[in-house]
Amino acid sequence: MTRVLPVVVALLGAALCVAAMSGERMVALSEGSQVPENWQEVNVAVDYNGAVNLTVALKRRNMEQFEADVTDRSNPLSPNYGMWFTQEEINEKTAPLPSALKVVLEWLAETGVKSVRVGANRDTITMEVPLATAEKVLDLKFRTFEEVETKKTVVRAVGAIHLPESVSKYVQAIVGASGFPISRLVFRNEDAGTDYIQVTPDVIVKRYNVTIDAPVSPNNLKAVAEFQGQYITQTDVCQFFTTYHVKGNCKINKIIGTNVNNNPGIESTLDVEYIASTSGDVPLDYYIFPGMDFCSDMTSWTTNLLSQTKPGYVHSVSYGAQYYTPICDSSVRTQIDNNFMTLSGKGISIIIASGDSGSGQYSRVGYNNGFLVPSWPSESPWCTAVGATFFVNGNEGVEGAVTQFGSGGGFSWNEVTQPAFQKDAVAAFLKNYPAASLPPAKSYNPTGRATPDVSALGENYVLILDGSPFPGIGGTSCSTPVFAGMVTRLNDIRLLKGKATLGCINQLIYMNAAAFYDVTIGTNAISPNTIGWNCQPGWDPVTGLGTPDYTKLAAVVTALP
Helix, strand or coil: CCCEEEEECCCCCCCCCHHHHHCCCEEECCCCECCCCCEEECCCCCCCCCEEEEEEEECCCCHHHHHHHHHHHCCCCCCCCCCCCCHHHHHHHHCCCHHHHHHHHHHHHHCCCCEEEEECCCCEEEEEEEHHHHHHHHCCCEEEEEECCCCCEEEEECECCEEEHHHHCCEEEEECCCCCCCCCCCEECCCCCCCCCCECHHHHHHHCCCCCCCCCCCCCCEEEEEECCCECCHHHHHHHHHHCCCCCCCCCCEEECCCCCCCECHHHHHHHHHHHHCCCCCCEEEEEECCCCHHHHHHHHHHHHHHCCCCCCEEEECCCECCCCCCCCHHHHHHHHHHHHHHHHCCCEEEEECCCECCCCEECCEECCCCCCCCECCCCCCCEEEEEEEECCCCCCCEEECCCCECCCEECCCCCCCCHHHHHHHHHHHHHCCHHHCCCHHHCCCCCCEECCEEEECCCEEEEECCEEEEEEECHHHHHHHHHHHHHHHHHHHHHCCCCCCCCCHHHHHHCHHHEECCCCCECCCCCCCCCCECCCCCECCCECCEECHHHHHHHHHHCC
């Protein structure tokens, strides 16, 4: 759990914004969040007896230099490769000055916040605030919103947060007042029976040449992160190990959060069972963030990881959104991206699904206004985005891009600067792509972060769910834990030789494209999308560099210093 240092701030007056009273100029923290298309405001009065949990994230110092340092240490060609930072070293370089923390704490006290808690790294402040106080402190208005399909309701404040100018210069983001859940859907082929093609651990291990019986480092650790009420049943996992010959200990090492053991989710069960399929006996930590605010939960999860002494070296995440209107505003995205970068600087790999809405002309909540939109947060340059494939014929051999759904991919509108590690691969793709097949120029951003980076099989998986086989599951939620498990095994090779973990692997994999099976068949213009991208030789925005050949990747990481 997150270690925190309690700080009690006395109630100094009425819950009024002192800055407004004193005439200090109020400034917008960012452009503000917006309402997803599948939610609408309803005429239901807000209960002002309620409260909201807020996190204030302070701006860190020297982040441009820190980014350069992490980039350098993630570069296999650098003499500094793998020389990861400790959290203490990171704090020395980037933590907010005590004077900045003091200004923000004094402002909170003056505006009527009774008690707050300062995070272990002294760059976050969490608090529970009455709704009326939050409205006045942040210059927001809370309203009631309803999800169109499910009729679930939430109370949220949309629009820009405003802070006194003297405070805003120290604040990166304020999270918790405005976020919505993302739309989730796991694809299932209802025709998938025992006589149908089924992807099992044996199929995956054979296809990708995974050495599953290799020694395991006692220092290695992997993890999955689950959101929005996805829980796990331990007996399902153990039955899966027995049924499908998965080697190792089926017991989850540690659960961070509160699990509901008798309410297993398809998503969470898939993640746990299939990260194990390619990672053997490496212990697994399981993170649960069940809230209805994806942005807040992503912030909490990444902050939690940074507060732990040993949070796991590989984290698999099967969640994201392909919305042109971002699910989180820019200040929150920057905070989460900075957390990803900091985790990378500690030698941690974040593996994230690239999305199931193909080219993103349409997302799960509707039309993206003529734009092709990849998935966030997989578009972070500090994450490795995983697309999905299937066997073109039978249960082995050549793979193509999935057809049950679209393998999410394209060019980011948020990460507007394309990372150096992929510029050559993307330039080659665009140069060789048939001009007549290009989507309309206004629909994509060729200079943005390009995803996915890699792919793996993503159709017709079989789980054990509620004690029974559950076949026909599809999604990048399948391919992501499988690839994360392989990265975990690659870390074993390193750790057993006394070497550093891999950290952010993006530079490594783009330098070693020959370690992947190139996928040249298929498209992500899958219905309802009518435009998108086609697979091509080399990297493409459907399946990335292709699917992994574990034996070749193992040789690469073994040769690294």
